[in-house]
Amino acid sequence: MSGLKADTRYRKRVSWLASQPSLAVYEYQGTPTSVNAGHGLQRKTDGEFVRSKPEVLQNIRAGLNEKNAQPRQVYEQQTLANESTHRPRNHKQVRNVAQTMASETGQRKKYGNVADDVQHVLTFVQSHPFVKEVSVRHGMSPVIICYTHEQIADLNCE
Numbered sequence: 001m002s003g004l005k006a007d008t009r010y011r012k013r014v015s016w017l018a019s020q021p022s023l024a025v026y027e028y029q030g031t032p033t034s035v036n037a038g039h040g041l042q043r044k045t046d047g048e049f050v051r052s053k054p055e056v057l058q059n060i061r062a063g064l065n066e067k068n069a070q071p072r073q074v075y076e077q078q079t080l081a082n083e084s085t086h087r088p089r090n091h092k093q094v095r096n097v098a099q100t101m102a103s104e105t106g107q108r109k110k111y112g113n114v115a116d117d118v119q120h121v122l123t124f125v126q127s128h129p130f131v132k133e134v135s136v137r138h139g140m141s142p143v144i145i146c147y148t149h150e151q152i153a154d155l156n157c158e
Contacts, residue, residue, distance in 0.1 A: 007030070007032075007033045009030045009031075010028070010029070010030040010031060010032050010033065011028070011029045011030055012026060012027070012028055012029075013026075013027045013029070014026055014027075015027070052088075052089060052093070053085070053086065055086060056086055056087065056088060057097060059078060059082070059086070060074060060078065060088055060093070060094050060097045061097060061101060063077060063078060063094075064094075064097065064098050064101060071091065071094040071095045071097075071098045072091060072094075074088075074094050074098075075088055075090075075091045075094040078094075118134075118136065118142050121134055121142075121144055122134055129148065130146050130147070130148060131144065131145075131146050132145045132146060132147060133145040
């Protein structure tokens with residue numbers, strides 16, 4: 001017999017004959033819980049766990065695919081446009097879908113910060129032939145000098 005994690009009093013027993021292993025009898029004992037328990041990673045809420053409908057996730061993906069759509073904008077738009085059963089659960093659900101989409105396509109997230117972008121460009125100084133110099137000074141925007149030898153040769157010819 002095995003019981004549910006949410007309520008061990010509700011149990012299931014499976015029986016079958018050795019001569020007919022493809023035929024099984026399932027017996028349930030007890031009363032099933034009326035509230036779905038949260039999954040194992042749920043930490044902050046005591047509410048019932050309800051899986052989002054696939055249409056909700058498809059709508060979130062469609063909203064994020066629009067040009068320059070940010071997760072907050074998609075969440076607000078879909079919250080206003082849809083009834084309660086067809087809207088995202090919260091803003092974090094939309095951010096999670098955006099992060100999943102970015103990792104599937106191999107893209108960086110669209111809403112990073114400037115420090116990450118500067119760090120990314122700094123790595124190009126040593127590894128990319130187009131980026132020649134990066135200058136960072138207190139209180140000023142970073143200066144990035146980029147050129148190729150062909151561009152310099154073109155300037156010298158004129």
